[in-house]
Amino acid sequence: MIDQKREGVAGSPQPQDRDRATDFKTFMNLTNRQIQDRRRHVFQEWEGGPFSHLTRLAIPHQFAHHGFRFAANGHLFKRLLSVKVYCDSLTGVSGSDLDEDPMVADLVTSGRIVFTSKKVSHTVTPGRICIRDTKASWNFTCAQGTRVRVVTIPRHLVLSRNGSPGALDQAYMSDVSAPEVRFLMNFLQAIEKSSSDLDGSPHTQNLALDACAGLFAGMLSHRSESGPEDHPNATVKAAKNVIERNLDRHDLSPAMIARTIGVSVRTLHRSFSESNDSLMAFTRHRRLQRAHDELIRMDGAAKVSEIAARWHFADASHFIRHFKSFYGATPAAYVRDHGRAGGRN
Structure with a gap:
């Protein structure tokens, strides 16, 4: 070598x-x-x-x-x-x-x-x-x-x-x-x-x-x-890869993403809008999914406030509101219903 x-x-x-x-x-x-x-x-x-x-x-x-x-x-x-x-x-x-x-x-x-x-x-x-x-x-x-x-x-x-x-x-x-x-x-x-x-x-x-x-x-x-x-998807794909790798970082932001992939913040937002998506909506959605997976894995043992903070939601109520909007139930109710469904199986 x-x-x-x-x-x-x-x-x-x-x-x-x-x-x-x-x-x-x-x-x-x-x-x-x-x-x-x-x-x-x-x-x-x-x-x-x-x-x-x-x-x-x-x-x-x-x-x-x-x-x-x-x-x-x-x-x-x-x-x-x-x-x-x-x-x-x-x-x-x-x-x-x-x-x-x-x-x-x-x-x-x-x-x-x-x-x-x-x-x-x-x-x-x-x-x-x-x-x-x-x-x-x-x-x-x-x-x-x-x-x-x-x-x-x-x-x-x-x-x-x-x-x-x-x-x-x-x-x-x-x-x-x-x-x-x-x-x-x-x-x-x-x-x-x-x-x-x-x-x-x-x-x-x-x-x-x-x-x-x-x-x-x-x-x-x-x-x-x-x-x-x-190829508007090229910028979007690159940005999504950066988001996926950095979901747990507190400094994940449009400016940080744009700087990492070498485009302006304006180009970044425009590329997402042309793909009928929103940069912040995608980031919030992926963080919700990570929080959801953690809730299920911990079977409700983790506090909602801790999970909200770990995935960078403003506070527990903010996290609960978005979770309910996406999954149709509060985190506590969702975990309870998931446990019942698992018991029936």
Whole structure:
């Protein structure tokens, strides 16, 4: 396993044996002082590595005082890279107009990345994926605290299946719920689970490369040119995932949710309204369901006031009112009736 972690250094680990599948880990943690040191070329060690298609990298001045953190963890073999990345605010160019620049897929899970070419701009928000040819340079801006699944594959493997460079002129943008995107993610998970089979087996690695190149080529051939506004569910799905993971937090709020998924509070509320739902109604509903499950599990042993406080209702009466509106009975009556029904069974 190649694992390079050095404070203040961007590692670009390289497998010495190209026939071996390699666990890929690299980590960068810069202080404001290191960022401001003009003598340092902090991204120099990325040159010649899997991230070498990224150039003119800069940490925006307004975020530099927070320092900069980057971490990538995944697999690398035969120039197929599949990693989960955390990245603080960063700008730069993806692609150097070279034939050896890779095809790259970015699937954002939190935060935001904006890619801009001479003709078009794509904003990749949580629950969205962008696949692009980096031979055509893309300026990019990565938001603070972005998490993204990154996959890179040699360009010539995809080009050989699409027939002409013109087929790669436009990026593929889609929602993560699209069948082909789900299939790609399942394929990448299979690679992770089969790392021991890939290690030291060039034939198996070639099969994986061929399969991934075929997926990229097929998705680019049937690209979706619709933007995020045509997929209001993308923002809603990402927000609901954040809500589900943080129902027990007292600071769960529209501002916190919007910040986590990389959209404005206004966009967040608009996306929910377009899906005929309400952000706060969904949050209250899910907290009611958690409180309901706790009541049944405790068989009435827990005090209503304790459950109301645990799931962040204003007070017991507020919780009882919403519980009765949703379940048709007060918590005490509901538990009593549930116990009787269980006794009859």
